[in-house]
Amino acid sequence: MTPNGTDKLPLKVALLGCGVVGTEVVRILTTRADDLAARVGAPLEIAGIAVRRAGRERDIAVDPALITTDAQALVSRGDLDLVIEVIGGLEPARGLILTALEHGASVVTANKALLAEDGPTLFAAAEKYQRDLYFEAAVAGAIPILRPLRESLAGDDVTRVMGIVNGTTNYILDKMDSTGAGFDEALEEAQALGYAEADPTADIEGFDAAAKAALLASLAFHTRVSIADVHREGITDVSATDIASARAMGCVVKSLAICELDEATDSVSARVYPAMIPQSHPLASVRDAYNAVFVESKAAGQLMFYGRGAGGAPTASAVLGDLVSAARNRLKEVPGVGESSYTQRAVRPMGAAMTRYHVSLDVADKAGVLAAVAQAFAEHDVSIQTVRQEGRGGDAQLVVVTHTATDAALSTTVETLRDMDIVREVSSVMRVEGD
Template identity: 75%
Template sequence: MSERTLRVAVLGCGAVGSQVVRLLTEQHDDLAARVGAPVELVGVAVRRLDAPREVEVPEGLLTTDATALVAREDVDLVVEVIGGIEPARSLILSALENGASVVTANKALLAEDGPTLFEAAAKAERDLYYEAAVAGAIPILRPLRESLAGDKVTRVLGIVNGTTNFILDKMDTSGAGFSEALEEAQQLGYAEADPTADVEGFDAAAKAAILASLAFHSRVTASDVYREGISEVTAADVASARDMGSVVKLLAICELRGDQVAARVHPAMIPRSHPLASVREAYNAVFVESEAAGQLMFYGPGAGGAPTASAVLGDLVTVARNRLAETRGAGESAYADRAVQPMGETRTRYHVAIDVDDRAGVLAAVANAFADHDVSIQTVRQEGRGADAQLVVVSHAAPDAALSATVQQLRSMDIVREVTSVMRVEGGDE
């Protein structure tokens, strides 16, 4: 074992940071054996010294001066788990400039301004690792960056937000509406008091940007990702999916489309036979398709203090080994520099439920509306009669703009009383 001691500073001591501190303290001897040198916690930056914490931080390590902590010359590694854009960005840049390697769980910052951080790490010849930024404890980023580096990834399809998966799972299993399921999620601690980032898809979009960037060797930001949340998903949508042998999931979908990258987050119906359909409660799963390896699935807890801290510590061990060997791991890979395909050009499938007048010619008129936009119909069924007549149409794949225009035309037709549900369909045979 090396006589050198590697010194670690932690930024943040909330749900994740407190568990990082606990693991660093409790597993001190094991970490030293795995790294090949002692790993010493030398400081923990917090906003308030007197705030209640899940773990007891060793005396003398707490500080409110994060700027001074990351600038210390004796700090080898900085763990950033405070989240948000600022001051996290400035602190990470300062840590790199002062010679420390960085481990972060900050998906929002990486999705918004990752290139700035990667360039700073390359200039400083230091590591920037971020496994914990996507899907908690699930090892997905390193397999994309390293294990599949010799393969060509063509698609990444995932459930990457536990809150929304819990809500949609409850709607499917209990018949509850969105509001009821959200309230239960909040009571159980799966959803925040303000659940906007989760239920409107912002969290998943940031993760999709990171996944797409790694999988397709191109810079993709959160603003490049098409986003829809689940707040408009109704119990009727979920019931209709069930009638089709499907389930509704909020999916992050990243695809290689020719020389472009398509990245989107939205609710979709997937067949119950699909591996992702069985992902229950607040769990996450990511389904990867590549040319040589074929289909791979990564599954596990996607959030929570301890699971996320597990991913942070895994990165910390790797980065510590690199520091000891005076080397660094793989940096940003954006050589392909592919453009992001606009959502309107992305080929998708639609499930459309339409309340119509039950009279002759209605089905033909609806079919003509699809044909007007070169959208082929896969299946159509009628439910009810008279005032309760409803057509349920599932399309073949077509450009999303054409499908959207079809729905707009349907809404303007005299025979259509209401388009009651529009949802994309993923997986299964066309």
């Protein structure tokens, strides 16, 4: 019997990266070793930690003998059972994961960008070598959303996944709504609190959320969706006026990742952009830097997953959950559930997506303007739900909310409005979702 209460030899675990998340993973593996061993059925032994700089001070004591700067040599050892990859980026992460799988280790990764870019290559390798490739931590931090999609809802038909999957953008939009702050001010506050990087491009321009949307769509609809298939818009153009307009409609502005199945054409779509949603929608109440994912399926109906979407401890929680599952499978020498892409559905272009628009127009204050604007919408087969005029004279503004139409028809309508003499400016265009 081992000191951990099992009669199994330790499973050897290698860690690639020891930053914020990696440090927390090491802490949990060390401080909760006995508990994890009982859950797995065998001890988990840290066999090596690959880092960029060996001499760097870390927040947790690590045996110097475990530290190496040669990640390739570490994953090529051949005696590893499990490899955790938390270095991020495309390379060298891709090559290291493939090498680890080739040399017999199952892999747990938090690398959403790599999976969204080249997931099929990694999944094919995992299947070839009969090893697990788990990635719960790649989407929404501690929130268990990927495993429910992959396993709990495996017997159901998911029709829609809509979520707030980036804590930085949610924090910024929430502060703009609750305090009246402008975008730049809210971004600076997010950076000061550590919610946003010094270079926040991946978050505020939607790249991070788009990678997560690709993974969600792939799992939900059993088809391969890459980040190139995801329509992406950031939040940099969201103004205080947009926030106020949403409030006037009983809505809030959220940056949403939306994945949908169109049964009529048996195709899927995935998109990321800021949109107005009704205050009555469950996602509207998601505040601060939290994440939430709203799932709709035929049998289960509507499901909501909510929690912390980033940070060392929340992400490490997801990593350790995958690690325990992969370790159990390794003891049985049977891989768990792998990639499911049997449907091979086509991915619809953004123009075919069905949505609604909220359009604000600065217009000339004279007779016939409303009729001319309404005619422009009618010419593109877009029905108007509501319209109101604000201001007079040089400050006259029309606010139009449409019924559902294709995004292509709505976009073309807006371009037509921009070319009209009576329209001084199309001051704001935002989609409306969540009805």
